[in-house]
Amino acid sequence: MLEEIAKEIRKxxxxxxxxxxxxxxxxxxxxxxxMTALYFGDVLKYDxxxxxxxxxxxxxxxKGHASLVLYSVLKRVGYLSQGELDTFCQPGSxxxxxxxxxxxKGVEATTGSLGHGLxxxxxxxxxxxxxxxxxRVYVILGDGECQEGSVWEAAMSAAHHKLSNLTxxxxxxxxxxxxxxEAIVSLNPLEEKWAGFGxxxxxxxxxxxxxxxxxxxxxxxxxxxxxxxxxxHTTKGKGISxxxxxxxxxxRMPDQKEMEIVKKDLGLEKI
Amino acid sequence: xxxxxxxxxxxxxxxxRNVLSLVADNGMIVYDDFRRDFPGQYFNFGISEGHMxxxxxxxxxxxxxxxxxxxxxxxxxxxxxxxRLDVCLQKLNVKIAGIGAGMSYxxxxxxxxxxxxxxxxxxxxxxxxxxxxxxxxxxRLVNYAYELEGPVYIRLGxxxxxxxxxxxxxxxxGKGTVLREGADIVVFSTGDITYHVMEAAKRLExxxxxxxxxxxxxxxxxxxxxxxxxxxxxxxxxxVEEHSVIGGLGGAVAEVLAESGCSAKLKRIxxxxxxxxxxxxxxxxxxxxxxxxxxxxxxxxxxxxx
Numbered sequence: 001m002l003e004e005i006a007k008e009i010r011k012x013x014x015x016x017x018x019x020x021x022x023x024x025x026x027x028x029x030x031x032x033x034x035m036t037a038l039y040f041g042d043v044l045k046y047d048x049x050x051x052x053x054x055x056x057x058x059x060x061x062x063k064g065h066a067s068l069v070l071y072s073v074l075k076r077v078g079y080l081s082q083g084e085l086d087t088f089c090q091p092g093s094x095x096x097x098x099x100x101x102x103x104x105k106g107v108e109a110t111t112g113s114l115g116h117g118l119x120x121x122x123x124x125x126x127x128x129x130x131x132x133x134x135x136r137v138y139v140i141l142g143d144g145e146c147q148e149g150s151v152w153e154a155a156m157s158a159a160h161h162k163l164s165n166l167t168x169x170x171x172x173x174x175x176x177x178x179x180x181x182e183a184i185v186s187l188n189p190l191e192e193k194w195a196g197f198g199x200x201x202x203x204x205x206x207x208x209x210x211x212x213x214x215x216x217x218x219x220x221x222x223x224x225x226x227x228x229x230x231x232x233h234t235t236k237g238k239g240i241s242x243x244x245x246x247x248x249x250x251x252r253m254p255d256q257k258e259m260e261i262v263k264k265d266l267g268l269e270k271i
Numbered sequence: 272x273x274x275x276x277x278x279x280x281x282x283x284x285x286x287x288r289n290v291l292s293l294v295a296d297n298g299m300i301v302y303d304d305f306r307r308d309f310p311g312q313y314f315n316f317g318i319s320e321g322h323m324x325x326x327x328x329x330x331x332x333x334x335x336x337x338x339x340x341x342x343x344x345x346x347x348x349x350x351x352x353x354x355r356l357d358v359c360l361q362k363l364n365v366k367i368a369g370i371g372a373g374m375s376y377x378x379x380x381x382x383x384x385x386x387x388x389x390x391x392x393x394x395x396x397x398x399x400x401x402x403x404x405x406x407x408x409x410x411r412l413v414n415y416a417y418e419l420e421g422p423v424y425i426r427l428g429x430x431x432x433x434x435x436x437x438x439x440x441x442x443x444x445g446k447g448t449v450l451r452e453g454a455d456i457v458v459f460s461t462g463d464i465t466y467h468v469m470e471a472a473k474r475l476e477x478x479x480x481x482x483x484x485x486x487x488x489x490x491x492x493x494x495x496x497x498x499x500x501x502x503x504x505x506x507x508x509x510x511v512e513e514h515s516v517i518g519g520l521g522g523a524v525a526e527v528l529a530e531s532g533c534s535a536k537l538k539r540i541x542x543x544x545x546x547x548x549x550x551x552x553x554x555x556x557x558x559x560x561x562x563x564x565x566x567x568x569x570x571x572x573x574x575x576x577x
Contacts, residue, residue, distance in 0.1 A: 108332070121329060126314070126326065126330060156317075157317070
């Protein structure tokens with residue numbers, strides 16, 4: 001069932017981007033199973049009737065340029081209508097290429113400039129501890145984003161404050177805007193780096209629902225005092241044959257001919 | 272004034288558990304009382320200013336009221352993007368307190384001088400900018416910052432020897448305060464250099480020049496009406512700040528005067544597009560850069576006479 005939802009979200013991403021004529025499609029496609037597992041796999045606690053529910057968990061999409069996947073999920077949750085989704089990146093819309101707090105229900109932080117989401121999440125996790133709230137904070141980072149020094153300031157701080165209520169899901173698709181991350185500024189070994197910063201590290205196949213859901217469920221049961229990170233191994237552009245693992249699709253729209261392939265790949269009759 | 276800030280934040284923390292003190296490894300000893308009495312409301316983020324500001328924004332999104340305190344130069348410049356996006360764009364209730372206003376860290380030099388902070392922060396939407404000149408202003412403005420739901424930057428100078436307000440005088444946030452009347456010229460000042468401006472005004476009086484001195488403790492929102500009115504009343508206007516003449520108080524006054532269409536002449540006194548020259552105590556560095564009472568007096572005298 002979750003696989004079906006993931007398929008529908010991919011269709012939404014492509015339709016929305018095509019209508020808006022904009023969006024970081026491949027980055028959004030990379031995180032589809034992660035977001036599906038979080039929101040529809042009984043991981044993230046939220047109230048579809050009340051986006052402001054005090055007891056909710058918070059999800060921060062630090063790689064905000066993947067907003068298409070967040071908006072598609074929020075539509076499915078019920079926080080956005082199809083009509084609103086259809087306005088993506090158009091004049092008068094609340095749905096920009098990067099999500100904004102206060103303008104879209106379910107968006108917990110304004111992101112877009114990379115290297116901000118984790119520090120913000122640390123602040124929320126610290127506030128939750130002060131308030132003795134059980135809620136968890138999830139932050140989705142991109143692997144290229146880990147080239148920002150601020151990520152590591154936040155990582156040190158989270159471990160120091162024993163933020164066991166904080167989980168990062170690192171969308172490890174191995175690509176950034178211009179090339180493979182390893183070709184630009186090497187990030188590996190990511191596991192040792194995060195472990196060295198005091199985090200508990202686990203791995204998942206980030207485009208396989210059973211794998212990522214299993215890790216997220218295990219994470220909720222975990223009793224360590226450390227903050228946790230799941231290195232979710234993903235494919236950028238997942239699901240669109242000509243986009244998978246091809247750097248140029250970081251920020252590019254398919255033309256009409258390419259859209260025919262998209263329709264075939266996703267089983268879409270029309271866009 | 273720093274002590275007044277600390278005392279007021281202590282008092283606020285005592286009555287509101289959501290008030291937090293965040294520091295970036297700065298404030299040894301001076302936070303001892305706060306740490307002892309409110310250990311759950313105090314966090315040292317280490318040498319990590321941008322992270323502190325961003326985490327403060329996260330806390331504020333959960334109803335906390337963090338007062339994030341460290342050297343203003345590091346807050347305004349290193350943390351700028353975090354202030355811009357995480358605090359101001361999201362309109363979060365974070366209070367940013369920058370110590371070492373102007374050349375307070377005289378011996379350390381330009382790395383530690385907050386001499387462009389007002390300029391870079393003044394352009395940020397949603398940010399209230401406070402720059403108190405005396406302990407009385409500080410006391411009122413710290414409480415105003417708490418009462419205000421939204422981002423605030425407070426520029427903290429050193430402890431001033433002398434209070435410039437009388438008991439009857441009131442600090443009204445958002446409004447300039449006339450500290451001294453004078454019929455010939457008006458001098459707008461901000462921060463604790465105002466003490467030197469008052470001294471300079473006394474000397475000008477002996478020379479037969481009546482100088483009105485106004486403390487502009489709220490740099491944003493700026494008291495435009497007050498300045499525009501002065502532009503109509505006086506033929507010569509001066510601004511004095513321990514800051515670049517570009518973009519801070521002088522910039523704000525110039526903008527108002529230019530748009531008001533008045534014909535008053537303006538002279539901005541501050542650092543003339545340079546980093547402060549020399550080392551020593553704050554007073555010595557002020558003196559070396561023409562920003563002590565003598566230097567201010569000489570500059571004004573020369574302009575008035577010419």
